[in-house]
Amino acid sequence: MxxxxxxxxxxxxxxxxxxxxxxxxxxxxxxxxxxxxxxxxxxxxxxxxxxxxxxxxxxxxxxxxxxxxxxxxxxxxxxxxxxxxxxxxxxxxxxxxxxxxxxxxxxxxxxxxxxxxxxxxxTGAALKEINTLYDEVKYTTLGGVRQLFSDMKMYTQTMPVPPDEYRFKDNLLEKLPQSMRRILLNDGLGPNTATIDEIMQRALAVESGWEAEAYYDATGSQLNVSESETDGGESESEETQEGGESGGAQQPHLLTSWLKTQAR
Incomplete structure (x- = not known):
């Protein structure tokens, strides 16, 4: 521009x-x-x-x-x-x-x-450096699938001889979490059968599902704690109320007995 x-x-x-x-x-x-x-x-x-x-x-x-x-x-x-x-x-x-x-x-x-x-x-040492950095790229929960792909792509773009498409897909699958990789492979998305875009779209969908599950798990736990505290308060209140009613019922009986004793 x-x-x-x-x-x-x-x-x-x-x-x-x-x-x-x-x-x-x-x-x-x-x-x-x-x-x-x-x-x-x-x-x-x-x-x-x-x-x-x-x-x-x-x-x-x-x-x-x-x-x-x-x-x-x-x-x-x-x-x-x-x-x-x-x-x-x-x-x-x-x-x-x-x-x-x-x-x-x-x-x-x-x-x-x-x-x-x-x-x-x-020199050759710098060429080894870029290959090492590429190999060391890892999946993190903070960056997720998008950051993993972005880092891998960045290093391949600076390599004098970047990996071919098959090798890149194979490396991408290797770097995904094991449970995510298992889902993709069970869906038939391997380096031989799927494009990079297909692998990425499925991995992002799985990751999105994990995030939603974590959200609802956290929300459900908070609700359970809140309900438990509420139930405990109601139970204690009921016990106190029952105790109060029982004590109130005993007082007239004791007073009547004492009056009878005095009358004798």
């Missing part, structure tokens, strides 16, 4: 979105992915979209101003080792450039620089 024709409104919009978390060269796909997502948000707002190269008036393919803007935005959010690398690599012309050539025709594109940044700082 780009705000056109109103620079003040555009500045306000840019200031309203989260700032880009600067990248300093960490060997982490998660960190680099978050950095890229932040860049993309700001690119969209600032109108830095479109092709990376176009033909100029002479028919030469050159890097667009928008793509140069994307590169400048990235460079402004690099620090420490990443910034040093950028100054050494990206700010120097490529080997294909020679004196007398158009600089814009040989300038590196944003994607070329970002790929080089990835290759420079992301």
């Amino acid at each position: 780009q705000v056109m024709g109103d620079s003040k409104a555009q500045r306000n919009l840019i200031n309203s979105i989260p700032k880009i978390k600067q990248y300093n060269g960490q060997n982490s796909i998660i960190v680099l992915d978050n950095f890229l997502r932040g860049l993309i948000r700001h690119m969209v707002v600032q109108g830095l979209t479109g092709p990376e190269k176009i033909e100029d008036s002479e028919g030469t393919l050159v890097v667009t101003n928008e793509d140069s803007g994307r590169t400048i935005l990235m460079a402004g959010n690099l620090t420490e080792a990443a910034l040093e690398w950028y100054q050494t690599y990206a700010e120097h012309p490529p080997d294909s450039f020679e004196r007398g050539m158009k600089a814009s025709a040989h300038r590196r594109t944003f994607l070329q620089i970002f790929r080089a940044l990835f290759d420079r700082f992301i």
Whole structure:
């Protein structure tokens, strides 16, 4: 979403979105992915979209101003080792450039620089990290099925080689609570027979049933306690009342006996 024709409104919009978390060269796909997502948000707002190269008036393919803007935005959010690398690599012309050539025709594109940044700082250890994080995703009662699916999907999107659909469905079923998984499998919703959407819809329905059952169990327990307290109060009141009536009936009898004794 780009705000056109109103620079003040555009500045306000840019200031309203989260700032880009600067990248300093960490060997982490998660960190680099978050950095890229932040860049993309700001690119969209600032109108830095479109092709990376176009033909100029002479028919030469050159890097667009928008793509140069994307590169400048990235460079402004690099620090420490990443910034040093950028100054050494990206700010120097490529080997294909020679004196007398158009600089814009040989300038590196944003994607070329970002790929080089990835290759420079992301190693096999980072690839193992993302696989480990994916394997460690668990179902929680707080987040439920939706959070489980969201976390799994997030990590697969950052994997260089994500699991195929069958493996993802198999992993999803494995991570569900055992009783929920049993219901789904008994319904014929396995990795071979059901789509991801079918598995999710059934799991959400089961989870919703559990939540409703927990609600009514809690409500029923409170009602039982309340009724028990009320019954106890009524019983005690009845006993007191009966005791009072019995005592009142005895008083005339005792008084009569005492009067007879005095008359003698």
